Amino acid sequence: MSQDQSFLTDFHEVAAIGATEAGGVHREAATPEDRLTRDWFVRFAQSRGWPTVVDGIGNLFALVDLVGPQGRVVLTGSHLDSQPRGGRFDGAYGVLAALHAADRVQRRVRAGEIEVLHNLVVVDWFNEEGGRFAPSIMGSSVYAGLMDLDEMLATEDLEGTTVREALSGIGYLGDPGAEGVPAVDSLAAYAEIHIEQGHVLEDEQIPLGAVDSSWHTQKLDIEILGEQSHTGATRMEDRRDALVGAAHVVLRFQEVCTRFAQGSLVSSVGQVTVEPNSPIVVNSRVHLVGDLRADDPRIVERARDWLMEQFAQIGQECGLEVRASDVDIRPNRYYPEEGVELSEKVAAELGVPIRRIQTMAGHDSVALNTVTPSVMLFIPSVDGVSHCEREFTTDEDMVTGVGMLTGVLERLAHGALDGVAYPGTAPARREDGVS
Ligand SMILES: [Zn+2]
Numbered sequence: 001m002s003q004d005q006s007f008l009t010d011f012h013e014v015a016a017i018g019a020t021e022a023g024g025v026h027r028e029a030a031t032p033e034d035r036l037t038r039d040w041f042v043r044f045a046q047s048r049g050w051p052t053v054v055d056g057i058g059n060l061f062a063l064v065d066l067v068g069p070q071g072r073v074v075l076t077g078s079h080l081d082s083q084p085r086g087g088r089f090d091g092a093y094g095v096l097a098a099l100h101a102a103d104r105v106q107r108r109v110r111a112g113e114i115e116v117l118h119n120l121v122v123v124d125w126f127n128e129e130g131g132r133f134a135p136s137i138m139g140s141s142v143y144a145g146l147m148d149l150d151e152m153l154a155t156e157d158l159e160g161t162t163v164r165e166a167l168s169g170i171g172y173l174g175d176p177g178a179e180g181v182p183a184v185d186s187l188a189a190y191a192e193i194h195i196e197q198g199h200v201l202e203d204e205q206i207p208l209g210a211v212d213s214s215w216h217t218q219k220l221d222i223e224i225l226g227e228q229s230h231t232g233a234t235r236m237e238d239r240r241d242a243l244v245g246a247a248h249v250v251l252r253f254q255e256v257c258t259r260f261a262q263g264s265l266v267s268s269v270g271q272v273t274v275e276p277n278s279p280i281v282v283n284s285r286v287h288l289v290g291d292l293r294a295d296d297p298r299i300v301e302r303a304r305d306w307l308m309e310q311f312a313q314i315g316q317e318c319g320l321e322v323r324a325s326d327v328d329i330r331p332n333r334y335y336p337e338e339g340v341e342l343s344e345k346v347a348a349e350l351g352v353p354i355r356r357i358q359t360m361a362g363h364d365s366v367a368l369n370t371v372t373p374s375v376m377l378f379i380p381s382v383d384g385v386s387h388c389e390r391e392f393t394t395d396e397d398m399v400t401g402v403g404m405l406t407g408v409l410e411r412l413a414h415g416a417l418d419g420v421a422y423p424g425t426a427p428a429r430r431e432d433g434v435s
Pocket residue numbers: 079090091128194
């Protein structure tokens with residue numbers, strides 16, 4: 001079997017784990033389906049003779065020894081967990097591509113075709129999606145020291161199960177000091193490949209993207225308090241219906257985007273909890289989590305301020321109390337220019353067109369880029385859809401990406417980004433708020 005065919009066989013095998021009828025996967029973090037993909041990862045590593053190790057937040061590492069135990073580490077990977085009824089490419093493609101690219105690099109080193117200075121480690125980051133346990137990008141953020149380990153282990157899902165219980169339940173709660181977990185200060189670089197989840201590459205018919213920056217994002221945690229009453233016996237004027245207030249709030253999240261230049265701000269309400277949620281009770285409490293994202297942080301700030309005013313008005317008009325607080329603020333991050341140029345060079349050598357691109361979604365590489373020079377690559381997403389079962393990328397584009405990641409890893413393992421400053425720096429912004 002050719003190398004490309006072997007990758008595709010493995011990719012489609014993993015896509016069958018937790019598969020849904022409509023072609024997606026349902027593999028939320030630390031569920032039995034997540035365990036099965038992790039077991040698959042471990043078997044792949046074992047078949048290559050790579051030891052595996054799990055850290056204190058469930059990140060799973062496979063150690064590819066190229067230069068001996070004293071060598072520094074080039075880390076590569078993504079995440080195997082999915083959104084509920086999510087797509088089979090988001091995250092899993094990056095882990096499978098990293099496993100195969102690392103295997104190819106090791107074969108070339110063993111055959112004496114290339115020389116390297118660093119070892120490779122392939123990683124499956126825990127809970128990138130954040131659907132079951134918020135916040136998202138949890139495993140890589142704890143690894144990078146951006147989130148607190150104990151606080152994250154105590155995080156509960158909607159059923160009250162903690163991360164610690166869920167991870168130990170699937171047998172993947174490791175030891176924070178486990179031998180073999182690459183120390184952050186031993187990292188030479190990080191590389192990740194992912195589907196774009198937008199349609200810039202598809203529209204321009206370019207098979208590869210070199211990500212140069214990520215958007216500024218923040219969430220708003222909103223609680224709407226009314227009064228519980230009978231849906232039949234309460235007069236309309238006496239009702240304080242928290243769900244009606246929530247409906248207005250949701251619509252404002254859509255409306256706020258029309259106040260800015262098209263495409264410059266995206267927003268949504270992604271989680272709603274309604275209480276008591278009974279068919280014959282006027283709801284007394286709704287909890288919502290809203291999400292705002294823009295390239296320019298000032299747009300997010302202006303949108304957030306306008307929403308706060310609207311919430312106060314909705315509260316007054318509906319006789320409700322609306323409380324909102326800022327959470328999970330993630331500023332723009334820039335990837336090192338040297339890494340973007342390296343990607344462009346590798347693509348040119350492969351004869352594959354590449355363009356620079358921004359990511360509107362968060363990724364594990366955004367966390368890693370705060371502790372080591374990081375390279376983020378995209379391949380096209382058909383119709384730009386993601387976090388749904390319809391998510392699709394062609395075999396041909398996936399194969400091109402694996403070849404690209406292999407070339408990037410070869411150079412990173414040869415020290416291409418040694419000593420490079422990270423994260424990268426922002427280009428100057430214009431004062432009118434347009435970048
Ligand atoms: Zn992802």
